[in-house]
Amino acid sequence: xxxxxxxxxxxxxxxxxxxxxxxxxxxxxxxxxxxxxxxxxxxxxxxxxxxxxxxxxxxxxxxxxxxxxxxxxxxxxxxxxxxxxxxxxxxxxxxxxxxxxxxxxxxxxxxxxxxxxxxxxxxxxxxxxxxxxxxxxxxxxxxxxxxxxxxxxxxxxxxxxxxxxxxxxxxxxxxxxxxxxxxxxxxxxxxxxxxxxxxxxxxxxxxxxxxxxxxxxxxxxxxxxxxxxxxxxxxxxxxxxxxxxxxxxxxxxxxxxxxxxxxxxxxxxxxxxxxxxxxxxxxxxxxxxxxxxxxxxxxxxxxxxxxxxxxxxxxxxxxxxxxxxxxxxxxxxxxxxxxxxxxxxxxxxxx
Amino acid sequence: xxxxxxxxxxxxxxxxxxxxxxxxxxxxxxxxxxxxxxxxxxxxxxxxxxxxxxxxxxxxxxxxxxxxxxxxxxxxxxxxxxxxxxxxxxxxxxxxxxxxxxxxxxxxxxxxxxxxxxxxxxxxxxxxxxxxxxxxxxxxxxxxxxxxxxxxxxxxxxxxxxxxxxxxxxxxxxxxxxxxxxxxxxxxxxxxxxxxxxxxxxxxxxxxxxxxxxxxxxxxxxxxxxxxxxxxxxxxxxxxxxxxxxxxxxxxxxxxxxxxxxxxxxxxxxxxxxxxxxxxxxxxxxxxxxxxxxxxxxxxxxxxxxxxxxxxxxxxxxxxxxxxxxxxxxxxxxxxxxxxxxxxxxxxxxxxxxxxxxxxxxxxxxxxxxxxxxxxxxxxxxxxxxxxxxxxxxxxxxxxxxxxxxxxxxxxxxxxxxxxxxxxxxxxxxxxxxxxxxxxxxxxxxxxxxxxxxxxxxxxxxxxxxxxxxxxxxxxxxxxxxxxxxxxxxxxxxxxxx
Numbered sequence: 001x002x003x004x005x006x007x008x009x010x011x012x013x014x015x016x017x018x019x020x021x022x023x024x025x026x027x028x029x030x031x032x033x034x035x036x037x038x039x040x041x042x043x044x045x046x047x048x049x050x051x052x053x054x055x056x057x058x059x060x061x062x063x064x065x066x067x068x069x070x071x072x073x074x075x076x077x078x079x080x081x082x083x084x085x086x087x088x089x090x091x092x093x094x095x096x097x098x099x100x101x102x103x104x105x106x107x108x109x110x111x112x113x114x115x116x117x118x119x120x121x122x123x124x125x126x127x128x129x130x131x132x133x134x135x136x137x138x139x140x141x142x143x144x145x146x147x148x149x150x151x152x153x154x155x156x157x158x159x160x161x162x163x164x165x166x167x168x169x170x171x172x173x174x175x176x177x178x179x180x181x182x183x184x185x186x187x188x189x190x191x192x193x194x195x196x197x198x199x200x201x202x203x204x205x206x207x208x209x210x211x212x213x214x215x216x217x218x219x220x221x222x223x224x225x226x227x228x229x230x231x232x233x234x235x236x237x238x239x240x241x242x243x244x245x246x247x248x249x250x251x252x253x254x255x256x257x258x259x260x261x262x263x264x265x266x267x268x269x270x271x272x273x274x275x276x277x278x279x280x281x282x283x284x285x286x287x288x289x290x291x292x293x294x295x296x297x298x299x300x301x302x303x304x305x306x307x308x309x310x311x312x313x314x315x316x317x318x319x320x321x322x323x324x325x326x327x328x329x330x331x332x333x334x335x336x337x338x339x340x341x342x343x344x345x346x347x348x349x350x351x
Numbered sequence: 352x353x354x355x356x357x358x359x360x361x362x363x364x365x366x367x368x369x370x371x372x373x374x375x376x377x378x379x380x381x382x383x384x385x386x387x388x389x390x391x392x393x394x395x396x397x398x399x400x401x402x403x404x405x406x407x408x409x410x411x412x413x414x415x416x417x418x419x420x421x422x423x424x425x426x427x428x429x430x431x432x433x434x435x436x437x438x439x440x441x442x443x444x445x446x447x448x449x450x451x452x453x454x455x456x457x458x459x460x461x462x463x464x465x466x467x468x469x470x471x472x473x474x475x476x477x478x479x480x481x482x483x484x485x486x487x488x489x490x491x492x493x494x495x496x497x498x499x500x501x502x503x504x505x506x507x508x509x510x511x512x513x514x515x516x517x518x519x520x521x522x523x524x525x526x527x528x529x530x531x532x533x534x535x536x537x538x539x540x541x542x543x544x545x546x547x548x549x550x551x552x553x554x555x556x557x558x559x560x561x562x563x564x565x566x567x568x569x570x571x572x573x574x575x576x577x578x579x580x581x582x583x584x585x586x587x588x589x590x591x592x593x594x595x596x597x598x599x600x601x602x603x604x605x606x607x608x609x610x611x612x613x614x615x616x617x618x619x620x621x622x623x624x625x626x627x628x629x630x631x632x633x634x635x636x637x638x639x640x641x642x643x644x645x646x647x648x649x650x651x652x653x654x655x656x657x658x659x660x661x662x663x664x665x666x667x668x669x670x671x672x673x674x675x676x677x678x679x680x681x682x683x684x685x686x687x688x689x690x691x692x693x694x695x696x697x698x699x700x701x702x703x704x705x706x707x708x709x710x711x712x713x714x715x716x717x718x719x720x721x722x723x724x725x726x727x728x729x730x731x732x733x734x735x736x737x738x739x740x741x742x743x744x745x746x747x748x749x750x751x752x753x754x755x756x757x758x759x760x761x762x763x764x765x766x767x768x769x770x771x772x773x774x775x776x777x778x779x780x781x782x783x784x785x786x787x788x789x790x791x792x793x794x795x796x797x798x799x800x801x802x803x804x805x806x807x808x809x810x811x812x813x814x815x816x817x818x819x820x821x822x823x824x825x826x827x828x829x830x831x832x833x834x835x836x837x838x839x840x841x842x843x844x845x846x847x848x849x
Contacts, residue, residue: 217711218703225700228691235654235686236701236755237674295691 035287035304038337042308046315053318054311061197065265067303067310068203069258073277074284074302075210076254079247081285082214084227084294085134085141090281092152093123093252094259094274099160101260102269105176105184106165112180120256126152127252128245135244157271164270167263188264199261203303206254210299223247227294280309283330287337308333357418358382358539359404359431359508364413365563366399373399375563377413381539383507386530388554389543390579392801394772396563397543401510405433417508432501436513436640438493442486446477446496449485450503471499475529491522498529508539515549516641527553545639545800547576547840559583580840584802584832607664608632608794609651609677609763614659620646621818623659630664630762633785633795634823635805637839638815645767647815648798652679652765663762663794678756682767682798687752688740695722695736697751701759721758729754730780746777753784763794770804782808802836814842 047054073090080087097119104115126148133144167184170176190198214220223243226233233240255274263269288305290297312333316326359381366374374396381387391397402408404415406428415422417430440449447464455462464481472478475495480488485496494514501509511530515523530553534540544550550557557569559582567582608630615623621643628634638644650657653673661668663676678701681687688697699706699718706718722736731750733743740748749770756764769785770778785808789795799805805812806826814821821842829835 216713216715218707218713219711221696221713222700225689225692225696228689229685231686232681232689235679235681237653238700295689 035289035301035308035337037340038287038333039304039308039311042311042315042333046311046318050315050318054315058195059314059318061195061200063307063310063314064200064203065197066314067306068197068199069262070277070280070284070309071203071303071306072206072258072261073255073281074288074306075206075299076251077281077285078210078214078288078290078297078299078302079223080141080251081290081292082227082294082297083223083244083247084230085244085247086145086292087130087141087248087251088145088278089126089130089149089152090251090255091274091276091278092149092156093126093255094262094277095156095272096126096152096159097123097256097259098263098269098273099156099271101263102165102167103159103161105180106167106170107174109174112184116260119260120253123252123256124249127249130252131245131248134248135241153275156273160269160271162271164268166268168267184264186264188261199265202257202261203306206257207299207303214297214299219243219246224295227296229295280306280330283334284309287334305337308337359541360414360416361400361404362414364400364403364415365411366396366403366408367411372563374403374410374413377560377564379558379565381508381541383537383539384534385555386534386540386542386553388550388557388574389541389560390545390547390550390557390583391560392583392803395560397560398512399563400560401433401512401543404431404508404510406431429504430506431508431510432504432506433510433512434494434497434501434514436516438490438497440485440493440497440500443484445482445484446488446492447481449496450500454504468499468503471502475499475502491518491526494518494526495529498533506538508541509533510541510543512543513545513640514542515544516546516639523549546843547579548843551576551579576840576843577837580802580836581833584836607662609796610662610665611651612660612662614647614650614657614661616643616646616650616655616657619818621650621815621820624820626813626820628794628796630794631789631792632810633789633797633808635797635799635809635812636815636820637799637802637805637812639800639843642815643818644815645798647820648765648767648796649679651763651796652677654679676761677763677765678759678761680752680756680764680766680769682771684745684748684752687756688748690739690741692740693737694726694731694733694740694743694751695719697740698722698725698736698755698758701755725754725758729757729784744774744777746773746781749773749781750777750784753781757784757788761793763796764788765796767798768800769797769808802839803832805839806832806835812839814839816843 043054053059073094077087077090100119100122101112101115104110104118105112110118129148130141130145133139133148134141137144165171167176167181186198188199188202192198192201214223222233222238225236226238226240226243230240258277259274262273284305285297285302286292286305287308288298288301288303290301309330312329313326316329359379361377361379364374364377365372377396377400379387379400389397389400399408403410404422404427406424415427417427420426441452444452447468450468451462451464457463469478472481475498477492477495477499480492485493488496498509509530515526518526527549530540530542542550542554551574554574555570557574557579558565559567559569559579561583569578569582608628610627611624613623613625624647636644636648646655649655651661653670656670661673668676689700692700695718699722702721705721706714708714719736725731726733726736729750731743731754732747740751743751753764753766753769756766764785766785770781773781785795785797789810797805797809799809799812806829809826811823811825813823824835824838824842826835829838
């Protein structure tokens with residue numbers, strides 16, 4: 001392991017001395033870790049294999065939409081992981097949110113605004129639940145959120161009665177005001193110039209918000225410290241509990257946002273909403289350079305992780321390699337990106 | 352090379368960790384049937400010696416033999432057993448399972464206790480506990496389990512590292528009877544302790560270890576606590592004395608400072624306290640592990656919940672407001688620094704209002720300027736404030752930890768062992784920082800384990816023994832470090848007798 005690191009260091013070290021431009025390029029790659037390198041490699045590979053189909057505008061926009069759900073939930077999870085905790089419940093919160101909105105709005109005739117508000121409150125409650133058992137009762141967050149995830153999923157099935165509901169075609173006997181349908185549709189899939197996906201705009205806007213939160217606020221600064229050493233944070237009197245609560249609540253809220261945007265785009269809500277996202281979101285955050293040991297991670301990294309997964313999924317679909325290929329590649333890339341990151345971070349600490 | 356036919360013999364043993372020399376040519380013999388006491392200040396090399404004998408770390412140089420045979424990894428680790436301050440056993444297994452784990456002597460069956468085991472249980476008086484889960488039992492039983500485990504594989508050399516620091520007086524007395532029994536059975540017993548009185552009373556000879564060597568072995572009537580204390584101090588004195596004599600002492604008692612009124616520890620690590628540590632001076636509490644000194648200091652720092660009132664400069668401060676007035680620096684740097692942050696970030700991590708615009712937006716330029724200023728003021732030697740904290744030497748890391756604490760502008764600074772693992776030049780700088788803080792009208796409270804440190808930095812000290820605070824001693828009233836060491840030793844002895 002050390003030898004590989006040294007070899008890589010030796011390969012790249014001269015590049016840094018050779019000139020400013022190369023040096024700058026290397027520093028950027030090193031700062032973002034393996035994920036940038038992986039995106040480039042995977043992107044070039046598929047660009048060649050698809051004879052240039054990957055990077056035509058339409059497909060790039062498809063990729064952008066594809067990464068946004070993962071990225072938005074990833075931002076929330078990044079906070080939790082920086083604080084050295086784990087949240088396994090966000091995928092269930094996603095499903096809870098879509099089902100609450102669908103049932104209240106479509107079958108009980110609540111105004112859409114009230115339904116969204118209630119879904120958000122439900123998400124906040126799940127976040128508080130997670131944080132309470134983690135920070136106050138002091139159960140490992142892995143266990144606490146494993147439990148809450150299952151609990152929330154059960155709640156979702158009960159609320160939704162395992163039905164699929166569509167706002168384009170409301171259940172028989174129910175009508176939905178046209179204005180509300182337009183409002184909800186415009187949340188996540190408004191017609192924008194150049195067919196630009198609206199979810200992509202949400203993802204980019206939240207990227208800015210979370211980057212600001214993590215790099216320019218007291219919350220981000222201290223969260224990183226808390227995740228780095230819980231013992232020191234207690235001695236130095238950082239508000240460990242308060243920030244753990246905030247991290248879990250924000251994470252749950254992001255799952256709610258992602259769920260509702262997808263509902264708006266897809267048009268239907270069903271019992272299994274969200275469950276497919278558990279692994280990709282985790283993968284995106286970890287590929288993006290966050291450490292499960294805590295104290296490390298960035299919104300941009302998570303975005304890049306989500307980009308990598310989206311390019312991969314899109315590329316595999318374009319070459320029609322079959323479902324097994326995307327899973328095999330996903331697994332390889334997840335391990336590969338983390339290994340590269342380990343090596344580049346060693347290089348970073350040597351410099 | 353002369354080796355004893357039996358017992359332990361060490362000749363010229365050396366060990367270095369990076370730049371730190373832990374053992375610098377240690378020569379020491381211990382014969383079967385005797386209890387050899389080992390005394391030395393923190394960092395003198397006692398633990399390294401124990402680890403080398405037990406096979407936990409490898410020596411760099413030197414000869415070791417046990418019962419006439421050269422020490423090898425396999426031979427040594429079978430012959431030598433260590434009983435640690437905190438028993439290193441499996442808390443989730445029963446006493447019996449703890450004895451058997453690793454020495455099952457079966458291929459696939461569930462291991463069983465043999466007759467020898469039962470005999471040992473009876474001898475050590477833990478027969479009735481053998482099917483109880485270890486973690487639920489008291490420390491004394493856990494310790495006996497560790498001893499039994501060593502005896503079950505017929506260890507000939509038993510090392511005891513601060514074995515009774517957490518035992519009650521009755522348990523301690525019982526413990527010393529037990530190790531005498533072990534020695535009488537023809538084993539080598541080595542006892543490492545900070546408690547000089549007990550060390551003198553219960554060992555046959557006492558070896559003094561300083562700076563990685565054995566400087567003297569006291570025998571017979573020479574092994575008094577006073578003699579041991581004097582030797583410990585004299586050895587350290589040469590390095591530190593010049594500096595210390597130059598520091599002017601102020602008569603303490605500028606008033607107010609940190610006052611404790613009826614401070615009580617729910618877990619009774621110390622007796623109820625009424626005392627004051629005056630402003631403008633450095634007060635040290637000195638005491639061995641388990642004396643309660645560390646706990647008192649932690650309670651003052653707000654890290655340990657205690658009942659009673661705490662007044663700072665005459666005003667009562669509730670537990671919630673304590674962090675606004677008291678900055679606390681822990682003994683181990685892992686608990687006062689964040690290894691994933693840079694030097695600059697570590698310097699400002701304790702601040703809030705100063706580095707924030709509105710209520711939560713950071714002011715990066717302000718953070719940098721504060722960090723730069725602290726780095727300069729506290730003479731932190733680092734390549735700027737953007738390097739990782741781990742790239743600094745131990746001494747400079749400690750300066751960062753103290754700078755961050757002082758940077759919060761508290762009235763009271765509380766530190767545990769402020770120069771543990773710090774090189775000599777950084778030590779002097781850290782002492783200067785603490786004295787300057789006091790001279791500025793601050794209150795400094797330290798927990799120390801060593802007299803030279805107290806002599807160099809403190810204006811006054813209290814000896815803590817058995818959870819009780821001695822009356823304050825003015826450091827300036829002692830002629831030299833040896834006099835102070837004798838005073839401290841006398842108070843420690845007196846406290847233990849009381």
